[in-house]
Amino acid sequence: MEYVKTADNGRPDMRVNIGSLQLENPVMTASGTFGYAREFENLMNLHRLGAVIVKGISLHPRQGNPPPRIVETACGMLNAIGLQNVGVDRFIAEKMNYLAGLNVPVIVNILGDSIAEYEEITVRLQGVPGVAGIEVNISCPNVKKGGVAFGTDPKMAASVTAAVKARSKVPVMVKLSPNVSDIGAVALAVQDGGADSVSLINTLIGMAIDLKTRKPALANVIGGLSGPAIKPVALRMVYEVAKKVSIPIIGIGGIETAEDALEFMLAGATAVQVGTANFINPRASEDVVDGITAYLMKEKLPSIRSIIGQLELS
Amino acid sequence: MSQYQENATVTRIEQLSEKNYRLTFESPMIAAATKPGQFVMIRTSIGKDPLLRRPFSVHQVLNNGLIQIYFKEVGRGTGILGHAKVGEKFSLFGPLGRGFRLSKDKPAIIVGGGLGIAPLLLLLKENCRLKKNCDQDLVILGGRNREEVEPLLTDFKKYGVTVRTSTDDGSLGHHGYVTEILKSIPLVDGCTVYACGPEAMMSRVAGICAEAQIACQVSVESVMACGMGACLGCSRPDNTGSYTHVCLNGPVFDAEKLQWNM
Numbered sequence: 001m002e003y004v005k006t007a008d009n010g011r012p013d014m015r016v017n018i019g020s021l022q023l024e025n026p027v028m029t030a031s032g033t034f035g036y037a038r039e040f041e042n043l044m045n046l047h048r049l050g051a052v053i054v055k056g057i058s059l060h061p062r063q064g065n066p067p068p069r070i071v072e073t074a075c076g077m078l079n080a081i082g083l084q085n086v087g088v089d090r091f092i093a094e095k096m097n098y099l100a101g102l103n104v105p106v107i108v109n110i111l112g113d114s115i116a117e118y119e120e121i122t123v124r125l126q127g128v129p130g131v132a133g134i135e136v137n138i139s140c141p142n143v144k145k146g147g148v149a150f151g152t153d154p155k156m157a158a159s160v161t162a163a164v165k166a167r168s169k170v171p172v173m174v175k176l177s178p179n180v181s182d183i184g185a186v187a188l189a190v191q192d193g194g195a196d197s198v199s200l201i202n203t204l205i206g207m208a209i210d211l212k213t214r215k216p217a218l219a220n221v222i223g224g225l226s227g228p229a230i231k232p233v234a235l236r237m238v239y240e241v242a243k244k245v246s247i248p249i250i251g252i253g254g255i256e257t258a259e260d261a262l263e264f265m266l267a268g269a270t271a272v273q274v275g276t277a278n279f280i281n282p283r284a285s286e287d288v289v290d291g292i293t294a295y296l297m298k299e300k301l302p303s304i305r306s307i308i309g310q311l312e313l314s
Numbered sequence: 315m316s317q318y319q320e321n322a323t324v325t326r327i328e329q330l331s332e333k334n335y336r337l338t339f340e341s342p343m344i345a346a347a348t349k350p351g352q353f354v355m356i357r358t359s360i361g362k363d364p365l366l367r368r369p370f371s372v373h374q375v376l377n378n379g380l381i382q383i384y385f386k387e388v389g390r391g392t393g394i395l396g397h398a399k400v401g402e403k404f405s406l407f408g409p410l411g412r413g414f415r416l417s418k419d420k421p422a423i424i425v426g427g428g429l430g431i432a433p434l435l436l437l438l439k440e441n442c443r444l445k446k447n448c449d450q451d452l453v454i455l456g457g458r459n460r461e462e463v464e465p466l467l468t469d470f471k472k473y474g475v476t477v478r479t480s481t482d483d484g485s486l487g488h489h490g491y492v493t494e495i496l497k498s499i500p501l502v503d504g505c506t507v508y509a510c511g512p513e514a515m516m517s518r519v520a521g522i523c524a525e526a527q528i529a530c531q532v533s534v535e536s537v538m539a540c541g542m543g544a545c546l547g548c549s550r551p552d553n554t555g556s557y558t559h560v561c562l563n564g565p566v567f568d569a570e571k572l573q574w575n576m
Contacts, residue, residue, distance in 0.1 A: 035544040042317060043542075055546075063556055070539050070547035075362040077539060081546050084557070228362040256362075279540035280357065280367055282407070283319070 012296035013303040019196035023050040030275030031109035036095040043282035056109040061087035071217035076227030080220035100130025107133040122167040139177040151177035154189035161193030176200040184244040199250035227276040228254040242268025258291025318343040330465040342379025350437040351413025351566040355541040357405040358391040371433035384432040422451040427511025456492035460485035493518040501526040520569035530569035536560035
C-alpha cells in the first residue's frame with residue numbers, strides 16, 4: 001500500500017494499515033469500554049475514530065457476574081463484569097445496523113468457551129454488513145480443558161486463531177492475555193496460527209480486599225486490572241512482542257493521552273486502543289487523535305508511520 | 315437526552331454536620347438539563363488517582379445555572395470534594411440516568427434516610443411546581459441523629475409540605491426509623507411513595523408499599539465507572555432473575571422491578 005507523504009490538506013498523514021485493514025488513524029476503542037459505540041454518539045465524534053471495537057460477543061447471551069463488579073484501585077480499576085453481552089444473534093440484529101452506518105471500521109470482539117463456539121460466532125459474523133474485522137479474546141477459560149484460558153497456552157492460542165481464521169473473510173486480530181510468563185511465545189504461536197495482528201494487553205488479574213468486612217471487594221473475588229497502573233507492564237509486553245512477530249501490533253493498557261499512545265507506537269505498536277480512559281473522559285479517544293496530530297505537526301513529521309517501532313535503545 | 319462534560323466552578327461549600335457537606339457548582343448546561351433523580355459523575359482529581367469519577371445525585375438545581383450535591387465524606391474522592399475551595403474547578407458529567415416519574419395530581423410521600431435525602435429536595439421542588447399546591451404531600455426524613463437531619467429541614471419546609479422526622483437516637487422527631495412513620499400513616503389509594511436511603515430502609519419501604527398496593531419509586535446507589543452504560547459495572551439483580559443497570563435504567567426504579575433481600 002502506497003501512501004502520499006502528507007494528506008491533501010497539509011495535515012500529517014495519520015493512516016495506518018493493520019494487515020489488509022486500512023485505518024484513517026491509529027486510535028481504536030478497546031472492547032468492553034465503549035459499549036456498542038452508540039452510547040457515546042452525543043459525547044464525541046465517532047467518525048473520527050480509527051476503528052471501533054465493540055463489547056465482547058459470545059455465542060449465547062451472558063448475564064455477567066453478580067455485583068460488586070468493579071472497584072477502584074491505585075491509578076486503576078479492577079473489573080469482573082463477567083462478559084455480559086447480548087449474544088451474537090441479537091448483536092447482529094440490534095447493534096450492527098447502527099454500527100454499519102458509522103464511517104469507521106467496526107471490529108467485533110468475540111469470546112467462547114470452546115473452539116467450536118469461536119468458530120460458530122465467526123461463521124455468523126461473515127457477510128454481516130459493517131463487520132470489518134474480528135478481535136479474538138483468548139483470555140476466557142476453555143471449559144472443555146478444565147478452565148485453562150486459551151490465552152495462556154501457546155498451542156491452544158494457535159488452535160483458536162487458526163479455527164477463526166479458517167472461517168473468516170475479514171482480518172483477524174488476536175487479543176493477548178498478559179497473565180503469562182512469556183507473552184512473546186503466545187504472540188508467535190498466534191502469528192503461526194494465521195493471525196493478521198495481535199492486540200495487547202488484556203487486563204492483569206488482580207484482587208482487592210475490604211479490610212472492614214474482610215471480604216474481597218469484588219463478588220467474583222478476582223478481576224482484571226486496567227487503567228494507568230498497568231501501562232508500564234503493557235509497554236514492556238508490546239516491546240517484547242514487537243521483537244518476536246512480524247504482524248502488526250495494537251497496543252493497549254492505560255492509554256489516556258496522545259503521549260501514552262505515541263510511547264506504545266515507539267515500542268512497536270502500529271495502532272492503539274483506548275480503554276478505561278473512556279469511562280473517565282468519554283471523549284478520550286478523540287482527544288488522543290487530536291493530540292497525535294498536534295504532536296506530528298509540532299515535530300514536523302509528515303506521517304504517523306514514521307513513529308512506529310522507532311524506540312532508540314542507545 | 316443531552317449530556318455534557320462541564321468544567322464547573324465551586325461557588326459555595328457548606329459543612330452541614332461533622333462529615334456531611336453540600337457543594338454548589340456553577341454548571342449551567344447540566345443545571346438546565348437535569349431532572350429530579352438524575353445524577354452527575356464528578357472527577358475529583360485532575361491526575362490519575364483517584365482515577366474514576368464519582369456518582370452523585372443532584373440535590374438541588376438553583377437559579378443562575380447552579381447545582382448542588384449533598385454527600386458524606388467517606389473516602390478519598392468525597393474527601394477531596396469536602397475539602398474543596400470556592401473557585402476550584404471540577405469536571406462534571408451529566409445529567410445521567412432515569413430520574414423520578416412525577417405525577418401532577420396524585421399525593422406524594424417522600425421518604426429519605428441519611429444521605430439518601432440528597433435527591434429528594436429537587437424532587438420535592440419539581441413536585442410542588444407541577445401541582446397547584448403540595449399540601450397533600452408528606453415528607454419523612456430520618457437519620458442517625460439531630461445533626462444529620464436538622465440542617466436540611468428548612469429547605470424542605472419552604473415548599474409548604476408537612477415534614478416529619480425520625481432519628482436513630484431520638485434526638486429529633488420520632489425515636490426510630492422513617493419506615494415506622496410510613497407504616498403508621500394511612501396510605502391513600504393512588505399515592506406514590508418516593509424513597510432514597512440505606513438499602514435496608516428502601517427494602518422495608520418497598521415491602522410496606524407492596525403490602526398497601528401503592529406505587530413506590532426508589533433511587534438506588536451503586537459503584538460505577540462510567541455512569542453511561544459502557545462499563546456495565548453497576549449491575550443490580552432485578553425481579554426477573556437477571557441484572558439491570560443502575561446508571562441507565564435507574565438510579566430511580568419502580569421498587570417492584572428490583573429484587574429485595576427482605
